[in-house]
Amino acid sequence: MIACLRLFTALCLAALLAACASSPSSSLGELPRTPDASIEQLLQQAAQSKDPEKAALLRLNAADLAYRQGNAGQSAQILQQVPVEQLKPGPQVFASTLAAELALARNQPKAALTALSHPSLQHLAQLPVEQQVRTGTVHARALEADGQTLAAARARIFIAPMLEGEAAGKNHEAIWTLIASLPTDQLQPTSTDDLGGWMSLALAVKSAGTLEQQQAAIDNWRAQNPKHPAAIQLPLPLSKLKELASQPLGKIALLLPQEGPLASVGKALREGFMAAHYQAQQAGQQPPAIEFYDSSRLTSLDDFYRKAQADGVQLVVGPLEKPLVKQLSARPQLPITTLALNYSEGEQGPAQLYQFGLAAEDEAREVSRRARADGLHRAAIMVPKGEWGDRVMRAFSQDWQANGGSIVATERVDQPVQLAQQIADMFQLRQSEGRAKSLQSTVGGQVAAQPSRRQDIEFIFLAATPQQAQQIKPTLNFQYAGDVPVYATSHVFSASGDQNQYNDMNGVRFCETPWLLDANDPLRRQVTAQWPQAGGSLGRLYAMGVDAYRLAPRLGQLKALPESRIEGQSGSLGMTQNQRVVRQLPWAQFVNGQVQRLPDTQR
Structure with a gap:
């Protein structure tokens, strides 16, 4: 028994020695380590070294330290002094990765991708995990900056199993952001791997209409893919959707002018809004109640909001008048979430204000x-x-x-x-x-x-x-x-x-607008049968009224999923970071x- 044990120990030792003989440190070269010295000391040691390889590694270390300290210019200057082609593959990968990071710092993604095409990168999988993660991360960033969204997602999915803690969480959210930004026709999963799962999740969310339908689609996807990373840890925007779905919209205030120079515009918007409301009722939905308010008789926005709150209003749609929208935009916050039907001149308003118009x-x-x-x-x-x-x-x-x-x-x-x-x-x-x-x-x-x-x-x-x-x-x-x-x-x-x-x-x-280009749309046919003027140039305002109704319960959805769109009657609707609805x-x-x-x- 003891003889067998000694033989097993000898075999393990031999295997260990063989592994050491082919380890990266011997065949691929040493990677620069976190130095104890300053940049100046490293450069001085490099200048005094009689070993060209050691001098090159010291300079590479100094270039990396300068980059980590936020001095990209100094880092690039030092890196230029490193004879990369004379190094072993490991340090070459390190140098190529640093060169890519510096190129991205100069907003040159194509130069970064060129740096990462160095032949030494074929040895990346043999290098320590830390280096694989660093190279993979900059590769993903460069692909994203170059507009190669799907490839960037692939790169992040590849490094995901190597990450832990905060880095893993950030990478997880970045994967979802990339996949969610892909157009629907590119979300056609052809495999059952992690990438296919991410794509099928994004397709399920985008294909659903209402918040409730999206939540059902997410729950169904998780049941079918219980071991997928996104099922184990739902991306943050989708978690927010779950919260939104649990807070149904019960009452809307429609704040539009009924008198004055904008009365005809207000009338068209109101009729389009209510047409969408009645269509939802006919479809068997339970739409929110609508309370009408006349903005042309408004004397105080504070008084209006107090009355709306007393009436149980959860969302305000309006006002239309630009001076009123400007006033709302200048406030630090609003008592009720508001979808204004015009745009203010400023870039950012209070968190409760959204803006939509035919700009x-x-x-x-x-x-x-x-x-x-x-x-x-x-x-x-x-x-x-x-x-x-x-x-x-x-x-x-x-x-x-x-x-x-x-x-x-x-x-x-x-x-x-x-x-x-x-x-x-x-x-x-x-x-x-x-x-x-x-x-x-x-x-x-x-x-x-x-x-x-x-x-x-x-x-x-x-x-x-x-x-x-x-x-x-x-x-x-x-x-x-x-x-x-x-x-x-x-x-x-x-x-x-x-x-x-x-x-x-x-x-x-x-x-x-789709409204004026598609005369056969069922809602347009209903509306123009009752209001013939909706088939002419006023039709754009009717379309905007329809879309204001459809946007109302989905503002939080567009905010949580910035790349998602609503196919409306006034265009394909998305939202900017400053909460302005924009049309394509x-x-x-x-x-x-x-x-x-x-x-x-x-x-």
Whole structure:
């Protein structure tokens, strides 16, 4: 028995020695350790060392210490002095990881990914867990910054089993944030591994409509995937949804003007809101009670909120008037959660205030998104003179340039008689005509020269009324620019039903509310049968009223799931961090006087 035990001990010792012989320290090289010395001392030791490998490791250690102390510039300078290619694979992985971290600090994700493509990375799995986690984390961050959301989620799922404590929790939440931000068509799980489970959870949550349906979908998913990390520890936003689902909305105050200059707008919003309410009743739901308040007779917001609280109101929808919304936005807090039907000028209001409206700025950003999706890069802008045109142009320009587009010309439209000259200036046609005249004088005779326009304008962003657009498109044709695509906001479309109005706008593309583009929607058909004006330009306000009703119980849901959307009648609705509801819209174009719906693109 003792002989057998000695033999077993000898075999274990031999195996241990063999493992040591092939350990990272011998075959892959030593990794830099947390130093006891300062950056200056490490660099001094490196300068005095007669061993090139040891000197390189000391400098690598100094570069890492500088990065950890928040001095990325010094770290990069020291790293440049390290002969990385002369190191063993382990330190090469360390150096490549640090280089990637420094690239991200400079907001250069592609450079970070290039650093992480070093051949030494194939040995990563043989290195200590701490290094695998560090490299995997920066890889995930670089992929996310580069827009490779699914790949970033994969990278975080890979390192998840190696993490503990707070780091594990943060990584867990980051995985959900990434997966939840994917569009629905990418959430098609093809496997039963952890990634497939995350995707099926996100798909279940996004496919459900109401909070109650989402909660049921989450509970069902957890029952089917009891061992999945997200079932064991539900991501924080989904835990918040559970809390929201346990607090049903019982009574809403609808605060809209019934008199004065905004009475017709208030009426359209109210009728759209109530149409959605009656539809919910017909569908067998138990919608909240609605209490009406007249904002045109409001003398004090404090008095209104006191009365609303006494009436048992849990949510206020309104007001519409911009001065009132501005007052609400300036307050530190509100006694009742409020969905204002307009936007204030400030960026951030109290935590209880949400804002929703038909902002022209949303449409300008939508034009920017669509043009990018269509592969365009260089824009010209035509907007009306005045404050409204300036706001729309600013929203488009900021979004377009922030995403790499360029603006090569701008014109502010005012008097129709100046239109031809403005378009000629935009396309530099007068310069072309001048060159032709110069050539004629040089050769001393007639030269057959058709004016040529500048070729660097790929499309025109147009914000204009139907009457202005009817003049602009034919003028473009006349000025040899009829082939330049025009992308417009919904303002070019009057929804009057008069086809002759659009004959001169052939080919103009514009974004529009689903309400006005889908005449067969069941709710729209019901509403227009009772209120025919809802089929015209007022239809946008009816659509907004419908969406205000549908948003009311789901504000907390949009806040808890920032990447989720509600497919509404005024657009696809999402929420910004400062609690503003923003819209993305479908697209159409004029074809021989008819409105033709365009296929959607990736959002």
